[in-house]
Amino acid sequence: MEDSIGVPRRFTGQLLDAAVRYAEERHWDVVPGSWLETGASGVPRCSCGSAGCGAPGAHPIRPDWTARGSVSAPAVRRMWQTHPESSVLLPTGRTFDAVDVSEDAGCLALARMERMDLPLGPVLGAPGRRLLFFVLPGAAAKVPDLLRRLGRPPESLDLSVLGEGGWVVAPPTRTVPGGCAQWARRPTPANRWLPDAAELLSQLAYACGREAAAARAR
Known part of the structure; x- marks a missing residue:
């Protein structure tokens, strides 16, 4: 029906x-x-x-x-x-913020973080071929400064943070014809405690930097 x-x-x-x-x-x-x-x-x-x-x-x-x-x-x-x-x-900015990167950069960063056994929360595959890494609230305010400390000007990277006033689209929502939001890493009891953005940012910035360099070389 x-x-x-x-x-x-x-x-x-x-x-x-x-x-x-x-x-x-x-x-x-x-x-x-x-x-x-x-x-x-x-x-x-x-x-x-x-x-x-x-x-x-x-x-x-x-x-x-x-x-x-x-x-x-x-x-x-x-x-x-x-x-x-x-x-x-x-809604973001309450129990979690979400670091938003491209799917390609996110997959590279995710593979590196898993090999390094870094703490990870849920990771969401979102509309527009994006990956969203769930982190503790408050990330939106501090990530730009953290990126500068890493030598990565925020404006040079395809990386943003959804915080207060934002939202993410959760599975199994249909977002485009023939597609649904999907979990790249599902919410489980093992990832109930979210990482701080600072714990993941180096790898995310590295992957986004690689993507930006490849785009400039084309």
Whole structure:
């Protein structure tokens, strides 16, 4: 069976189940976001109705969204009652920040960090071929200075941090036609305690620097 916009009910149930798990198991605030609808042409479009939407199916739908996040399972279930197809958004700057790099740089950094047995939290594969490394809150304020100390001017790297006022799109949200947000490293009991951004930044900056050098050489 499908709902009125062609989304299988099985999938909308998965969205709610995931949202509840994030709230209950990780104590992450959860917020419902926009979703993809199938138009008359059969092409998915964002529920917000904007033809030029920059994040189809992957952004907040209410101006007061920052005040609506909850870690209460009953509250999460109520939020998804009206639109069970809503994307699952996790606000940043509360229980975690997220260091955002390209997928290529992130995969290189991740492989190096795993070989070095560095502490790692969850790592999210996000829209636009990005990897997001979950770290302790407060990273957004200190990462630019940490990069300068490493000799890596922040403006020279494709690296940013999502902190207060930002959000990430959590699996199994559909973000583009045929795609879903995915975990590169799933949340598990073993990575419940997040690393400080400083513990990962050297490897992330190195990988982003390699990517920037390769781009200049082309």
